[in-house]
Amino acid sequence: MHRMILAGSLLLALSTSAVASQVYKWVDAQGITHFGAQPPEGQQATSVNTSVPKPRPGLPRLDSEQPEPAPSKSTPVGDQKAIDEKVKADVATQEAERRKYCETIRTNLAQLQNNPRLRAEVDGEVRRLSEEERQSRIKDAEKAISENCD
Template sequence: MHRMIFAGSLLLALATTAMAGQVYKWVDAQGVTHFGAQPPDGQEATSVNTSIPKPRPSLPLLDSEIEQQQAQQPASKPVGDQKSIDEKVKAEVATQEAERRKYCDTIRTSLAQLQNNPRLRAEVNGEVRRLSEEERQSRIKDAEKAISENCN
């Protein structure tokens, strides 16, 4: 229950960052990466995509769902073919890891935008309004928590 509430509030908090302004990313002479609402003068900056993809839930399967999936799979491969099973599992793990990395990159970008832009707007119930400082700080805490729980 708590996870559903957290996930819902996190998605709500992060979905509104797409309504905010453009974010730029640049690296200074010391090699430090910066994010800002305006690009620096005389330095090359790239535009950052601030839209947040919805994370895929990874809930465990019920026994009945596992049995159903096994019944739907063709029996063309022998059950004892451990090498093919290992390859399949490795491919699934690699796909999940790539999705997690993409989610982490996006959430880190959103956190940087929340931290660097005090004038964010959000759409709430069809109405666009400016976020209060308390709401912005709450969303920063939610993003930091999501990073600490999901990203290395």
């Protein structure tokens, strides 16, 4: 009897990692963003990080880390829809922040390229950038755009 309980507990503990699935995000030809458990064939999809770190014992919780109420057993489909909506909202927020960052860095790059007499505040003092500093900042901006923007 004890072996059956032990075996059942072990299977239950191992099954939680098998339940966790990967979420993919992709944009179709019409520009609509989609999320799904399987990436579409023939399209590039990015993996969405849905893991939540577990709180460490002994540390005080922040307001944002308060435990969520236990999900209702009566509407599992509704719970999945709520989770899907939360993931979509999180991804949309991250995408909006990325777009804003890209817009800012592109504006900065345009100013760096079009204006050889730029001034910048360095160590609390406003001074003119040397040509080497300007070229270095141009390269940094181009690198940031290539790594983070479409």
